[in-house]
Amino acid sequence: MTNTLFINGKECEYTNEPNLLEVIRNNGFSVPTFCYRPDLTQYGACRMCVVEIEGRGIQSSCTMPPEPGLKIHTNTEKTRRIRKIVLELLLANHDRECTTCDKSGKCELQKYAQEYGINDIRFAKKKPQDYLPIDNSNPSIVRDPNKCILCGACVRACAEFQGHSVLGFANRGSKTVVQPMAGRALGSVDCVFCGQCQAVCPTGALTIKTDIDRVWDLINDKNKKTAVQMAPSVRVALGEEFGLKPGENVIGKFNAALRQLGFDLVFDTNFSADLTIMEEATEFIERLTKGENLPLFTSCCPAWVRYLETQHPDLLNHLSSCKSPQGMLSPVIKAVVPKYFEDYTEENLYVVSIMPCTAKKAEAVRGQLYSNGRAQTDVVLTTQEIARMLKSAGINLATITPEANDSPFGQYTGAATIFGASGGVAEAAVRTAYEFVTHESLENIDFKPLRGVDKAHRAKEAEIDIKGTKVKVRVVSTLKEAEKSIRELKEGKADFQLLEVMACPGGCVNGGGQPRSCDNSQIKEERAQGLYKEDSELPFRKSHTNPDIIKLYEEFLEKPNSHKAHELLHTTYSDMFKNSYRDLV
Amino acid sequence: MSTQTSGGINFKKVNDIIDSCGAKKSNLIAILQKVQDEFKYLPQDAITYIGTKIDGLSPATVYGVATFYAQFSLEPKGKYEIKCCDGTACHVRGSMPVYTYLMQRFNLKEGKYTSDDGMFSVETVSCLGACGLAPVVVINGKVYPQMTSDAIKIIIDTIVAQENEG
Numbered sequence: 022m023t024n025t026l027f028i029n030g031k032e033c034e035y036t037n038e039p040n041l042l043e044v045i046r047n048n049g050f051s052v053p054t055f056c057y058r059p060d061l062t063q064y065g066a067c068r069m070c071v072v073e074i075e076g077r078g079i080q081s082s083c084t085m086p087p088e089p090g091l092k093i094h095t096n097t098e099k100t101r102r103i104r105k106i107v108l109e110l111l112l113a114n115h116d117r118e119c120t121t122c123d124k125s126g127k128c129e130l131q132k133y134a135q136e137y138g139i140n141d142i143r144f145a146k147k148k149p150q151d152y153l154p155i156d157n158s159n160p161s162i163v164r165d166p167n168k169c170i171l172c173g174a175c176v177r178a179c180a181e182f183q184g185h186s187v188l189g190f191a192n193r194g195s196k197t198v199v200q201p202m203a204g205r206a207l208g209s210v211d212c213v214f215c216g217q218c219q220a221v222c223p224t225g226a227l228t229i230k231t232d233i234d235r236v237w238d239l240i241n242d243k244n245k246k247t248a249v250q251m252a253p254s255v256r257v258a259l260g261e262e263f264g265l266k267p268g269e270n271v272i273g274k275f276n277a278a279l280r281q282l283g284f285d286l287v288f289d290t291n292f293s294a295d296l297t298i299m300e301e302a303t304e305f306i307e308r309l310t311k312g313e314n315l316p317l318f319t320s321c322c323p324a325w326v327r328y329l330e331t332q333h334p335d336l337l338n339h340l341s342s343c344k345s346p347q348g349m350l351s352p353v354i355k356a357v358v359p360k361y362f363e364d365y366t367e368e369n370l371y372v373v374s375i376m377p378c379t380a381k382k383a384e385a386v387r388g389q390l391y392s393n394g395r396a397q398t399d400v401v402l403t404t405q406e407i408a409r410m411l412k413s414a415g416i417n418l419a420t421i422t423p424e425a426n427d428s429p430f431g432q433y434t435g436a437a438t439i440f441g442a443s444g445g446v447a448e449a450a451v452r453t454a455y456e457f458v459t460h461e462s463l464e465n466i467d468f469k470p471l472r473g474v475d476k477a478h479r480a481k482e483a484e485i486d487i488k489g490t491k492v493k494v495r496v497v498s499t500l501k502e503a504e505k506s507i508r509e510l511k512e513g514k515a516d517f518q519l520l521e522v523m524a525c526p527g528g529c530v531n532g533g534g535q536p537r538s539c540d541n542s543q544i545k546e547e548r549a550q551g552l553y554k555e556d557s558e559l560p561f562r563k564s565h566t567n568p569d570i571i572k573l574y575e576e577f578l579e580k581p582n583s584h585k586a587h588e589l590l591h592t593t594y595s596d597m598f599k600n601s602y603r604d605l606v
Numbered sequence: 607m608s609t610q611t612s613g614g615i616n617f618k619k620v621n622d623i624i625d626s627c628g629a630k631k632s633n634l635i636a637i638l639q640k641v642q643d644e645f646k647y648l649p650q651d652a653i654t655y656i657g658t659k660i661d662g663l664s665p666a667t668v669y670g671v672a673t674f675y676a677q678f679s680l681e682p683k684g685k686y687e688i689k690c691c692d693g694t695a696c697h698v699r700g701s702m703p704v705y706t707y708l709m710q711r712f713n714l715k716e717g718k719y720t721s722d723d724g725m726f727s728v729e730t731v732s733c734l735g736a737c738g739l740a741p742v743v744v745i746n747g748k749v750y751p752q753m754t755s756d757a758i759k760i761i762i763d764t765i766v767a768q769e770n771e772g
């Protein structure tokens with residue numbers, strides 16, 4: 022149903038917007054916000070979004086539902102004054118070293134302070150001796166409490182996405198802080214490193230732990246060879262940093278840009294996504310045949326893996342033994358490239374991966390993924406970090422001429438590219454498992470019920486008939502949804518055989534390392550559409566039909582789940598219950 | 607901020623309290639009150655236990671509630687519990703110099719109200735109903751009237767001397 026109200030004198034339509042703020046934005050007006058995030062519950066704390074409503078006075082637009090006929094003014098003297106005071110008060114208490122702040126240029130506090138022309142702060146500045154220490158203990162995220170404006174977005178993200186509430190408010194009044202339990206280090210609590218708290222933080226209080234300098238060191242070292250790989254969802258998001266539309270696939274340009282940056286070999290994690298499917302589909306069929314360790318849990322998402330290891334180690338037998346695509350490609354590169362290229366040895370070859378994900382930084386240094394005392398993925402950069410590197414090198418992704426990536430892992434299928442969206446791994450696995458079992462070609466390979474990355478699609482199911490055997494597939498994103506499936510399983514009520522879990526809402530397209538999109542829910546959907554579009558256009562759409570995959574098995578890996586494959590592509594997990602919070606209970 | 611856990615608490619007691627109140631988010635305040643009655647303060651491990659055990663809560667969330675309400679103490683009280691009245695009458699008659707003396711003497715600051723040796727804890731309270739004797743200090747229930755920083759020094763010295771003897 023369509024209703025109308027008035028914004029700044031203009032008659033505007035609205036339908037089912039949950040609050041005035043969305044109505045205002047959908048009609049092309051804008052009001053500033055700090056605490057409002059469309060995918061989280063409304064909190065109404067910061068008062069930046071105030072508007073003046075005739076007959077109702079000042080209201081925060083993010084918490085007020087629209088009503089027909091309201092006469093709203095978004096930019097009055099009063100609203101401007103309130104916003105300026107909010108900004109001044111926040112800035113008085115803030116560590117204002119902007120130039121050295123990781124969020125500089127993307128910080129909402131900085132942006133509004135600039136827009137509202139705050140050039141003088143009447144309140145006393147916080148003294149340096151009152152600054153709290155910066156917490157560097159987490160492998161993925163840095164917490165600087167001196168930059169926190171108490172908007173509570175991170176608290177809500179951890180609670181509402183991950184059901185985990187690692188961060189919380191503490192104390193009261195002017196002593197209020199947002200912190201892990203009792204101010205403990207973020208690296209010593211049950212954080213799963215998903216980075217969603219950081220992704221919604223408006224300021225530099227939570228930022229990605231950067232590894233850019235380590236990559237420059239590798240590139241600049243003449244004695245080192247560098248190979249780079251990038252995850253499926255990076256290609257449909259990176260362009261945003263260079264003014265392109267969300268969902269626009271920049272893979273060719275990205276290949277070219279990475280070469281210009283100085284990487285010796287440019288590969289694609291999509292290749293190892295296909296490899297994952299070869300191994301995981303085979304594993305799935307084996308478990309189905311034996312009726313063992315079902316449902317099978319996917320293992321691509323390191324935040325999910327850590328969640329199981331710390332919270333539910335009794336279920337680790339369900340987890341696929343497959344490494345993640347990042348974890349698979351690095352050792353394959355190190356083992357195979359020296360056979361094809363002169364001057365490359367396992368020792369002088371370094372692999373950098375570009376991920377949408379902050380948790381992959383922690384995954385890369387898992388002891389189980391070491392070989393000969395060395396991490397196989399040497400450095401992990403997020404989408405945001407590689408964008409920054411490209412910019413600092415003066416490379417404009419938008420205008421560069423596309424190039425292909427390097428052999429021998431050059432080709433990938435549509436099944437691989439959809440890994441980046443929640444449901445993609447399951448869909449890809451089913452495409453291959455079906456054909457492995459039946460030896461018949463699967464005609465309709467679009468599993469629409471498994472698609473969708475918005476809030477309404479955090480849990481999805483599909484039933485597939487594999488020649489008389491009915492297989493039920495469950496797909497969830499966010500650990501809060503995963504926990505529900507785990508409870509069903511523990512209560513003996515789980516009727517599904519395959520469980521795909523991605524910790525980020527909507528999957529890796531919305532990962533904690535992607536370009537900032539927390540004030541627009543549409544962006545992750547556009548990125549996902551970009552992936553499904555590429556899938557529909559690729560010549561090969563099932564992982565086992567990828568000619569380079571077939572060749573790799575022929576020449577090197579023998580067959581899926583072979584001894585060699587196990588050595589390079591599979592891993593183990595450890596029970597980390599001890600010292601987790603649940604250990605107490 | 608402290609990073610230590612306060613180890614060695616009896617989780618069975620905490621668990622019994624949770625069971626008796628009902629393991630529900632909405633019962634949190636009641637649970638915290640009973641745990642505080644039991645231990646005389648809220649040990650960090652008890653907070654962690656409650657936050658992990660009850661659905662919809664977390665250690666960080668329960669810690670937030672425990673630090674929001676003034677009725678909860680996150681520190682064990684000292685052997686000598688010193689209450690410094692800072693009601694209007696006492697304040698006007700000079701309770702702050704007494705309080706400041708105590709905080710300095712025991713090396714205390716905002717957020718740390720119990721001395722390192724666990725002997726003394728200091729807190730301010732509002733009017734004790736003895737305004738005629740202002741400023742008033744109460745140590746383990748005993749009322750000391752018309753305090754000054756010199757007077758309180760003598761009282762503390764006496765307690766310390768007694769303790770040292772035996």
Ligand code: SF4
Nearest residue numbers: 179212213215216218
């Ligand atoms: S990284 Fe994820 S799990 Fe850790 S505090 Fe942030 S939202 Fe919570």
Ligand code: SF4
Nearest residue numbers: 169170172173175222
């Ligand atoms: S850390 Fe960031 S998101 Fe969390 S309350 Fe502070 S400013 Fe808000």
Ligand code: SF4
Nearest residue numbers: 322378524525529532
């Ligand atoms: S869903 Fe993807 S981006 Fe998010 S934590 Fe898991 S692997 Fe990383």
Ligand code: FES
Nearest residue numbers: 056067068070083
């Ligand atoms: S109060 Fe509306 S955005 Fe914070």
Ligand code: FES
Nearest residue numbers: 691693696734736
């Ligand atoms: S104000 Fe101290 S006893 Fe009344």
